[in-house]
Amino acid sequence: MIPRLHERTHTPRDPLAETLGRPVSPNEGLTQDTVVAHWPGPDYFTLDHEQRTWTSVQWAEHLQGPYLEHPFAASPDHDRRAILHLDVRLHPDDRELTGPEWAETAHRLARAAGIEIPGKEHGCRWITDQAQPGRLDLIANLIRLDGAWHAPPTDILRRLTDEARRIEQDLRLIPVRTGPAARPAARPAPTASAQLASVLTQLADEQAGPLASVRGLVEHTAHRIARQPGAVGTDTAHRLELIARRLHALQQDLDGAAAQLVQLRVAAVPPAARRTAHRSPKEKCLFALCRPLPGHPP
Template sequence: MPKDGLTEHTIVAYWPALDSYTLDDEQATWSAVQWADHLEDPLFENPFAASPRGDRQAISHLNVRLHPDDRDLSGAEWAEIAHRLARAAGIEVPGDANSCRWIAVQAKPGRLDLVANLIRLDGTWQHPPVDLGRRLNDEARRIEQDLHLIPVATSAGPGSTRSLPTASAQLAGLLTQLADEQSGPLATVRGLIEHTAHRLAHQAGTAGSDTARRLELIATRLHHVQEDLDATAGRLAAPPRLRTAPAPAPPATHRRRNASLPSADRFLTVQRDPHSAEVLARGGGSEAHSILERVGFVPVVRLHETFHRAPTGLAPDTETRLATEAVARLRAASYYVACDEEFATDRRPARYPTLGSSVAHLAVRLREATTTEDAADVLTELTAPYDGVLAAIEQVLYAAADFHDGLGAAAGPYTARRLRHLADEHLHVLRTDLIHTRNALADRHAPHPRRRACAQEVPAEERERSAVCACPPPPRTAPVPPPPAVVAGLRR
């Protein structure tokens, strides 16, 4: 045993699933470095996990100290204190197989240090309760009573009594119980609604689908109520602060969050079909379909709907990883996703601009073009013979044809010939027409008659003297005095 090693009596408690992570013939005593590596493993195993603040400070430390005049506690009593405080802090959840890693270290007499990694075994971040301080304080007071320890004095004077919780603290506790995601009544009702919607979505007929979608909207509104209650409980539990000026009004986007429900295209389901055991994704619009196909899903076009499925021939664990990634990316794009429990995740991967969005910006430039030269410049980006968009598409088609030539499949040569036909015939016709259009615009040298910059001026010889331009006036930062009267020329 190294001199800096921690003996087995120093670690008084640890997370319940640790025994399943150690081998039978593994050494029973770890060094301090081994314990540190064990706690830091989730940081390396889940490189994309991050806290709600966006950082990766996953190590949480909680220390407990006894009163100097307290009696010496046994190892079992220290272990009981560690487990009770871990449950109060939300680090250890009874019955949760994916809870956090944590250990309780007693390096000095009368002191206990609880160290935990907030990244759970499933790769998600463990969110601490809103009223964490109150929970730990209440549990510490109960431990004092159960183990007959010296209570903490609430004031400097002798014989002082503990202050009763305020009305705000009591209301905060009640709202926290209502909004609790694990055992709160609102979470239970929302789960029943989502389960009913899931059952109705798989029934034949459009009536079941419409009802399922309405139930999903109700479940979403109920989730917003839970979030509002949780935030209100946090504000009630916070100590009051003196204000020297009235608080500014929240931004309009926050005030209007619940003003209207999101459109139906913002709702999706990613679930395993109970009959075929396929992983299917339904709902959403073109943006959601793009996200699903970039993850790896395959589109299925039917007469009345378009849905996505996982590729055939995948192992169940691979399908689960694929569906979990789809749920994470869809929720990162602010979609409301109802999914099976095995696909649920709190990870929100970063989003980056795609190549298609860069090309789509050309359409924005065309809509803002005011002259034929501007439009010709935009079309040149498509038709440029060396590095234009169409030239790049031609290279991609030829590369895909070469790939199918050496693939070895029976349909490979036919697919390769089809791809080359698309590049030589269809793409050639498209590029020829666009080049002709681009050249005609480049030779015209004229402004667009409906996209000219309006000066809001009317000629002085206008017979209808009250005639004014119908365009809206440009924004002005300060009043402008009227121009002097003139006999000829342009007037406002």
């Protein structure tokens, strides 16, 4: 699970459209399967007999509300960009989380980011969308309901990362590998000779190569024609057998050319380097001990 913090904006419409993968719409109702967690929400603002499923436009207006109600609220450095957006992504091979698991993840990330503070009645409005597979987005307004500006912790990304590791362990998700083992060792780029030798070897493959398939079809056709009555069929079968032999000879020529390219590549390596590469660890150690010191004659 990898958290990412986006640049803050003035309006929640663009972050919400990004999370949904489409523009916000007044005709599209977002169910609890999409908006998996929020504070507060429709149950706080509507009566039981009124609308309880909001459209994406209504959710955007809900998040924009404190920004319009408190036009002078700003950060200590007079920044009015109050919309915070972060997302987390699961490993591609992770299992699908259930609705309650996504909701639990949302609340834990909101608390780690300092957005949700238990017991605080005038906190920040926020929602979390799970509209894309394996991804959860949290959008919040840093202007609290009482008009005060909520400053996220300076180490918010580290806190989110630490909480993501704990969520991975609690929900038995695939952990993100960290440290030197996180990146596989870089493999040397193959030379042009090695690439060409690989192509020729594939062409000459007796089992799965394209020429082997063609040769097999030709031999099969020759065998079937030979069983047909008439001298014409026999002559045609003989000609196909000759074609199959030429294809086999071509495969052998390609195999020989591939072997020659490999030999040329080995020959291009300096002899000293080849000898060092084939030395055992013990031989390398003895060679290092017996090597003359700088400034001394060999």
